[in-house]
Amino acid sequence: MIDVAPSRPARDATARTVVVIVAVLLLTAGVLRILEPGRVAWVQAFLIVFGSLVVQAMPFVLLGAVASAAIEVFVPMNALERLGGLPGWLQLPAAAMAGVAFPICECGSVPVARRLAARGLSPSAAVTFMLAAPVLNPVVIASTFVAYRGRPSLWTMVVGRFALGMVVAMIVGWVIGGRSKEEVLRPRSDESNVALLEPAPPEARWRRLFLHTGNDFVFMGRYLLVGAAAAAMVQTFLPASFVSTLAGTPILDIAVMMGLATVLSLCSESDAFVAASFVQFGPAAQLAFLVTGPMIDLKLAALYAGTFRRGFLPMLVVTVFATTLVGTMWVMVAAG
Amino acid sequence: MKDSVAVRRATHARSQHNASTRTWSPGRIGGGLVLAAWAVLFWFLFLSERDRLYLSTRTSWVVPMGAALLTTAAAGLIASARVRSPRAIGSRQAWVMGLMVLPVVVILAFPPATLGSFSAGKRPGFSSTEIDGSLADAESGPLTLVDVAAARFSKAGEQALARRAGEQVDFIGIVTRFADTKADEFLLTRYIITCCVADATTSLVRVVNVPPGKFQTNDWVEVKGPIYPLGKQVIVDATSVVEVARPATPYLSP
Numbered sequence: 001m002i003d004v005a006p007s008r009p010a011r012d013a014t015a016r017t018v019v020v021i022v023a024v025l026l027l028t029a030g031v032l033r034i035l036e037p038g039r040v041a042w043v044q045a046f047l048i049v050f051g052s053l054v055v056q057a058m059p060f061v062l063l064g065a066v067a068s069a070a071i072e073v074f075v076p077m078n079a080l081e082r083l084g085g086l087p088g089w090l091q092l093p094a095a096a097m098a099g100v101a102f103p104i105c106e107c108g109s110v111p112v113a114r115r116l117a118a119r120g121l122s123p124s125a126a127v128t129f130m131l132a133a134p135v136l137n138p139v140v141i142a143s144t145f146v147a148y149r150g151r152p153s154l155w156t157m158v159v160g161r162f163a164l165g166m167v168v169a170m171i172v173g174w175v176i177g178g179r180s181k182e183e184v185l186r187p188r189s190d191e192s193n194v195a196l197l198e199p200a201p202p203e204a205r206w207r208r209l210f211l212h213t214g215n216d217f218v219f220m221g222r223y224l225l226v227g228a229a230a231a232a233m234v235q236t237f238l239p240a241s242f243v244s245t246l247a248g249t250p251i252l253d254i255a256v257m258m259g260l261a262t263v264l265s266l267c268s269e270s271d272a273f274v275a276a277s278f279v280q281f282g283p284a285a286q287l288a289f290l291v292t293g294p295m296i297d298l299k300l301a302a303l304y305a306g307t308f309r310r311g312f313l314p315m316l317v318v319t320v321f322a323t324t325l326v327g328t329m330w331v332m333v334a335a336g
Numbered sequence: 337m338k339d340s341v342a343v344r345r346a347t348h349a350r351s352q353h354n355a356s357t358r359t360w361s362p363g364r365i366g367g368g369l370v371l372a373a374w375a376v377l378f379w380f381l382f383l384s385e386r387d388r389l390y391l392s393t394r395t396s397w398v399v400p401m402g403a404a405l406l407t408t409a410a411a412g413l414i415a416s417a418r419v420r421s422p423r424a425i426g427s428r429q430a431w432v433m434g435l436m437v438l439p440v441v442v443i444l445a446f447p448p449a450t451l452g453s454f455s456a457g458k459r460p461g462f463s464s465t466e467i468d469g470s471l472a473d474a475e476s477g478p479l480t481l482v483d484v485a486a487a488r489f490s491k492a493g494e495q496a497l498a499r500r501a502g503e504q505v506d507f508i509g510i511v512t513r514f515a516d517t518k519a520d521e522f523l524l525t526r527y528i529i530t531c532c533v534a535d536a537t538t539s540l541v542r543v544v545n546v547p548p549g550k551f552q553t554n555d556w557v558e559v560k561g562p563i564y565p566l567g568k569q570v571i572v573d574a575t576s577v578v579e580v581a582r583p584a585t586p587y588l589s590p
Binding site: 232 | 364433
């Protein structure tokens, strides 16, 4: 239970703090209504893109928080210990395949993985699950099928995304190896964690379910906001023509699509439709987009930074980019 | 027997006492209010149909689902907010909760708006030439801006569209002008979204024979006239250009 803060906050919020916060919010609303910043074209574009990202993603963040809370409250510890008790060579494939059973997007899988690691699953298996779930889950596979239906590359994209996503997730898990959760997870201090939890005696399950759900929603939501703001800023100012000129160069086109997936920060349930619209890029580059996006993007980077220790993100970026680059080329060769 | 009854009575009295000493937890109330604020936003978007300004018709189901989930989560957290030994929340935690509510305030206070001509040059052109139906749509039936945009990204699509040269079209979009756009022309722009505005792509057609100075950038207009596909460029020779209100569904979906 790493989420339970053992000590009191350094400085308690007072009634005055609450009044100031409410005043700031009301002032913001008033300024928006009076000054109409939408008259400035880039401000309007930024706010619309930012709004669309958070409106689309926030329900999935909540779904992830519910799944995370359900694991905490309802999944018995020995079930996870059984997964951890599998032979070493079987743990990572089993963790990746467990992602098939969880229809959650990448935002939601982060707290679930954290919870799994905190509950005793090895960090390598937990991270494998975290990376695999947003790629392998049935909703994502279905959306990929719908997006590419009627195209010659349909099965290359659907099967390729599933298989390559699983392989990349397992390779990252293998790179993490036998590190302990203390070496991988960033501890939540009382101040860095929005600790809604009370260090109280055990409560009814339904109370704990809502408690953990609310806690994880606020914890993840703030990182989503930062990531969505960054993505909206990039999308507001990055000219499309700049991207299109790179599409015709082999290997570089794959790298560009991986970079684009990182910048756009789309939800894995919906990114196949966007990837399918980039026909300037070949199937290999589109597949790289579909595998990389759910594992690394701007909003996830913020989430990872708040969840894992400092060295995790660079390791993840290098491993995912390298294995995806090689993997997509291999899939295209195999698919003819 | 008397002893066991006494123990039961004492336990009951203790639980009654504990229950009566439950007080509101500021952290749980704060978290519940954050969830409630988001629930209000989602209900507002759903009931006012403003979700169309952010999401495509394919993904609009997210809004009622999110509203229901957020409402349930908020109600559940507030219902479980009475605890025996509540802790105060930190000042920083309170500000984080305020930050979480800020986008709700911004979206609610921001007047209804759509992507304008500013984004036209920063968005890729829509293309779905390999999707079944795109070519067929360009070959028969009333042409839409989605058909036109999709057909322009392949030889077969261009040829299918070229066969319809001279046919009357009726398009609605926003007026876009670049630095080199002539006074009697504009680019009719419509954004196509598959999931949300973040993945918006453009469909652009060049409209000629427009009364100079009559229409301003970002005006919503309905253009009628014959269409002339010329390779990558598609021209509409306007016989009628009328300013119209923004459509209820401003973004097109493939």
